Amino acid sequence: MKKQLLVIGNGMVGQHFIEQFLEMADRDHWDITVLGEEPHAAYDRVHLSEYFERGQAEDLLLADPAFYSGNQIRLRLGEPVTQVNTQTKTVVTAQAEYPYDQLVLATGSYPFVPPIAGKDQEHCLVYRTLEDLDAIKASAEGVTRGIVVGGGLLGLEAAHALTKLGLEAAVVEFAPRLMPVQLDAEAGRLLRQKIEDLGVRVHTEKATQLIRPGDEHRLCMEFSDDSKLETDLIVFSAGIRPQDALGREAGLTLGERGGILVDNHCRTSDPNIYAIGECAVWNNQHFGLVAPGYQMARTAAAALNGDASLTFTGADMSTKLKLLGVDVGSIGDAHVTTPGAQTYRYLNEIDGIYYKLVVSEDNRKLLGAILVGDNAPYDTLLQYALNGIDLPEQPEALILPSNAGGPPSLGADALPDEASICSCHNVTKGDIREAMNDGIMNLADLKAGTKASTGCGGCAAMLKTVFEHELESRGVSVDRSLCEHFAYTRQELFHLVRVEEIHSFDELLEKHGKGGGCEICKPTVASILASCWNEHVHEEPHVSLQDTNDTFMANMQKNGTYSVVPRIPGGEITPEMLIKIGEVGKKYRLYTKITGGQRIDLFGATLDELPLIWEELVAAGFETGHAYGKSLRTVKSCVGNTWCRYGVQDSVSMAIYLENRYKGLRSPHKIKMAVSGCTRECAEAQSKDIGVIATENGWNLFVCGNGGMRPRHADLFATDLSDEELIATIDRVLMFYVRTGDRLQRTSVWLENLEGGLDYLKEVVLADSLGIGCELETQMQQLVDTYQCEWKTAIEDPEKRKRFRSYVNADEPRRARIQLVEERGQLIPARDITEEEVA
């Protein structure tokens, strides 16, 4: 008989518990039921405000919907539990009664709403669930002003969400400063200044006494100092309280200030009931962060499987986050409560940066820290604090700007094995070493294998450092040379070509390489030269560098013939042009197929036929489609507001414009784009390198998505852009990719490997942090201005056409030697019947 495991709550911690439990448990022994109060399966509450940008709850889901059925988990959503009966070991909902052998409470917390008169009227809201966000969005419709009560971490997140809805947002805080739990007065002042610079008004030391109907706006808030503020909606975000009602009614022991009391194994006062996450308190401490919740989930899962070695004995409450784009970090004893502790402080009002170090009396250990404005030193400081590593002679060096470019980072070898690298998934340096001892030798497998850096992602840079250090200590030199001929990365070669104005492979090889080149460096350098100087691939110095497909401007197929893809910008084509393609296909007996990129591929052409085919296509007005190049392929589009009743912008015109602008751009790998005319996203833009989705106010830009072998959902990069802003932003993103991407690295992998990730890319492109924005745009414009249809140029030049002879000394048509058979009315390569003979 299987035991019944019942989990109440399907939030982030409840979900993590299930995943941990599945890993540890013998599934034959357990039936698992999960009861969730919300109608959605577990979603990422940490990134809740992204819901306003993406508009789809699915994007925030933590698990694939197939996860539950695939693991035989009974998931009941929208079914709140009304009672837990510890005597009969049953749980009651409005719909049913469920028996349990073991019960896990992961009911989370609820928003605390201060007892203010008038707090229950319409447009007084909270910020916790997707439903709350829907309510806020509905309330914000057609009005202009919103106020958040609470200047803590969640309150500022809520204010951010209001600005995303286009509201003029203000924050009202009872304490004298923002984030009073994490920050000191100086840090709070700086944060306030930065947030006010972003257009969010901050009112501190305000105690709300009454909320009543307003005169000019819907509501009016009256404060104890007799001041007033009018607003259209109010969001309460003044802290959270453990959702402990079920436990209380079931008679479980609670903490002094609420919360279900648990022991070191997360067991409650009833031995068959566990409590984890924000509904629980340990040692009368409440942990309102996701990482400690995950630790509790792991501990309870282990205990349920008879493993008492894991314990929960408190957690580090350090936090690092970006609030309204402002870096804020708080580590350990930020408020200097340890006896004898002393501080180092750095304040830079020009750039808006504040750092504080709290050190032990003997100046040897880091006890705590506060950071505002730039979190760069956070990872290093956290390691010092968590692992009790001895501070350097002059600890202030850790926070002072150094001319060498940033504070000295803590070497990976200084970390002990117990050092926690990823606190979300509790991965230590020792775990990483162990995984590498088991043979994992690349970063992507390491992340997949250990889950390190797959939670909040804050430890990505630290993980990479540890990984590379471990590789080196194993004698694996981290060789980033392109190939044996160049001891440089593609990015370094790109830099050399531009700075030294090198125009040929031979020149680059002579100055910076050795030997004769190979199939890796030749096409890479050819691509770099094309990105920089945009000369025809058939120009004398470049002709021998190109991959076969680039050489003949067609795609070689398995039998040595080529396929031809004319450009059809945006997938829009007139009947006349369509007929012309048909005529050419018929004349040269080409196999014809519609591609995934909204164009037409013609297969089976021989070398000598290529210029003849293109003569006809160019005469009809077609251009090369670059299907053969590491360059822009197509810009897919839906029909947009031209025809579609849902369309809000002209997606076809935008797609055609983008395709014509970026056609011919040579890049580290192929580039695909799409433009959708509304949020229904029929062009599937979120699976493209560059995805554009129309909004009522302009365009949302998504970057670095991918379909194919390793699908990646594109990241939202900027919203409501005008046509001009959209083009300038794409110019910058693409040119930065062209400059810094590795050989054959698609944008998706490029972004994942970019140190600092999406935030860094935004800083470079949107905030122009490197000061290269204009340069990137200028460089792109030069490429656009020097575009030529390679095929048109080739067929007009007898010298270039010579390259397309099947034989240099005979006129015998190549086609005669190719075996083709007919299938469904078209010619295809003869199926290989000699396979066995050859083998």
Added chain:
Amino acid sequence: MNTAHQQVAQWHPVCSLEDLVPDSGVVAWLDAQPVALFWLPEQEPQVYALSHYDPLGRAEVLAHGLICESEGEWSVASPLYKQHYRLHDGRCLDDEKVSVRTWPVRLVAGKVEAYY
């Protein structure tokens, strides 16, 4: 039995040097089959002749591969699956059981000649 007429091997004119592409390959028809001719102006010998047929990709493609150098040895990378064939003897560097036929070639007064 219908035996082919046995010819004594000799040098045959193939094409002129201008028909070749520096540091790359072209296809010539000789010895009753397509043959890849590679011209490396800086090397000695300058011209190499290999079967155009790639036995691993099973198609006539080798002349259109990229020329590669590794530790002083020159080869062509097949455009289909990128195996390397050594220019001077046709040996496949990625699979020692495989090789392609080569022909002796020479340059005489701007003309390419092959011996078969």
